[in-house]
Amino acid sequence: MTPMKRPKRGPVQGSIEVFDPHGDLRLVIGADGTVFQVCSRALARSSPVWEAMLYGPFAEGKDRQSAAGNHWEVTLPEDTAEGFCIPLLAAHCKLTTIPPILDRDTLFAVVAVCDKYVMVECLAPFWRGWIEALPDRYPDPQVLIQELLISHRFGDQENYQAVLLMLLTFLGRDTASGRISVGKRGEYDLSQDIHLDHLGIFPQLELAHRTLFSAVGKRIREAMEKLTNPDSYHLLDGHWQRLCDCAMLGALHRTAALMEVEAWFKPGQEGLGSHTSTCLADVIIQLENMRRSVIAESGMSERQGGAHRDCTPWTPFTLDDIFTEHRVKDLVPFNETVVFKARGESWTNSRSVYD
Template sequence: MSKTEVSHKATQFTRYCIDDDGDLLLRVGSELAKETPFEFKVCSAAMRRASPVWKSMLFGPWNEAKPAQGDWIVYLPEDEPWPIRVILAIAHGAFEQVPKSISLSKLDCILIPIEKYDLIHIIRPWADTWVETVKNPKSNRISELTGSEHVMRINAAWELGCEDVVSAEITEFVFNLSVTSRKETYRYYYNHQQIEFDTHFGPCDLVEIVTELRLSLIQALLDFYHEVVKSRIPSESACLRSGWNLANERQLCDAVVLGGIWRYSKGSMPEILPEKATEYRESANELMRTLSNMFAGLPTLNVFHEGCSPAKKYSDFEEKTRQDERWKNVLRPHHKERMATQRKKTGL
């Protein structure tokens, strides 16, 4: 295959021949600043057979249809050349140009135009191998993925129909996503790294679902915390010691616990915990760590009041909360239906 530099309308394209007998020049990536744009010589019939979107684009009443005279040139200015080249190789039967193994980032790049042009069915021979990349990125070290890689993973899993991965990633975001807002503009962070959710790729309601579940989880944790505080006020002692002559001791027990909470809040927290989840910006896991450290380090009045500490009660509550089915059964019927359709197309 030959490569030569050609110029068209002040843009330099690297020429790449997919089909020597091709009748169409596909110019890709001219609007991507970090990419070298390519011109692919391809067979329009192969593209038509591969994609219903391409069929409509090339053989419908659109500007991309074959001109009455002159070269047939079609522009895909916003698409990245490398994934388009791989897709064109598949469509033209040049399977030796298709990678057998692939990184998560490269797979994500390929699946974006595959979704855009409705091409998922053509990757059937590679589906099993590529799904393994989604299920086991970085040699099973899921915990080492960055926030951006988690976004790539859920997007790829969504396109390939991996329900277990999509579900696990939604749960991961529910527990680990932090949020800031300014003038109704929200920014999302994973382990303090800002991430962006692609509204055109992956589950369209991902942000809404994660936000809803995250707020529910955080609200449950905040409710526990404020219940502990309120239970220590003079009229509602939470001290477990009982007896007609222990009223003062019970008050002292509550005061010691409240004092410990106040001291921890002033010394180890940037701000007092709010009552509403919408006012809490950190992740649910960060809130769990805060509450666990706070309650575990609380002083007690004496050895007879060790059971009055909320530490054990919180530990049990956190474990039960983590296992709550609300954060595990996160997929809606329309999610499962769509991913089942994807698996049918790829033969998974």
């Protein structure tokens, strides 16, 4: 089914889009000045922000506009008509006209408005369906972060953790600046992302990056210790064990040199994340390729009966192993009490408002 971007809102009279033909308020939205005719009481019932703004002692309020002899009009140039449309349909009880599927950009615009004007509850019956209908996510950092914010604002902890898992999987570090980034070449600097700033999780992502790469470094260190310590791993008799270890150790150094990742195997491997801009997923893939190359290079896989399988100290590990050891919900907990930077604090002590 093709996502619907702009559902029907109601009859248009000139340049005015009508949500309530008897509406007493006009909203002028966005840089292009789209005008919505709405019911002020419907908006006030939908949100404490609207209640305070429209019926409180503010410039946008009814009393001040009436005293000035003006038609009641509220101008919101920083918002978008696309984001306002669906929340206004809900506020005016036009639920049957709300589309069951939204594309990610439209949904993000809706989230921005609902979060800013505290209207999330108005669309509670639709959130789960919209999130589940989103197309498969890709490791595009801005797409992932948008979906992360969407999931957080709708209270969808399961999807929030799933998106975080994807984000952490493709997390790397710019070795020049030391900043964590996302992308094959570390092209997206997370420290500059305003939405992560709103969520307040950037420090946790930095710590998670160090923790996950330390876990990988620990696995590498354990493999090296088993190869260099003759007392650490004995499944065969001493003679064959020494032959196996020496062959594996030599093959490991040669393979690491060929792959230009010798730094990964030097003392202090727990700082692995500081030595590479490669994302976690690619590091795991490279290590598994290296493990297989080492086994092949050592020649021990050709031993009679394939006994090398029983004595190799370097067992494979996957991303699942790393995230089982370090769970996403522990690395970056879901914080329901996040308070966003609020332009709307002048109206009420409301929660998140987008700049």
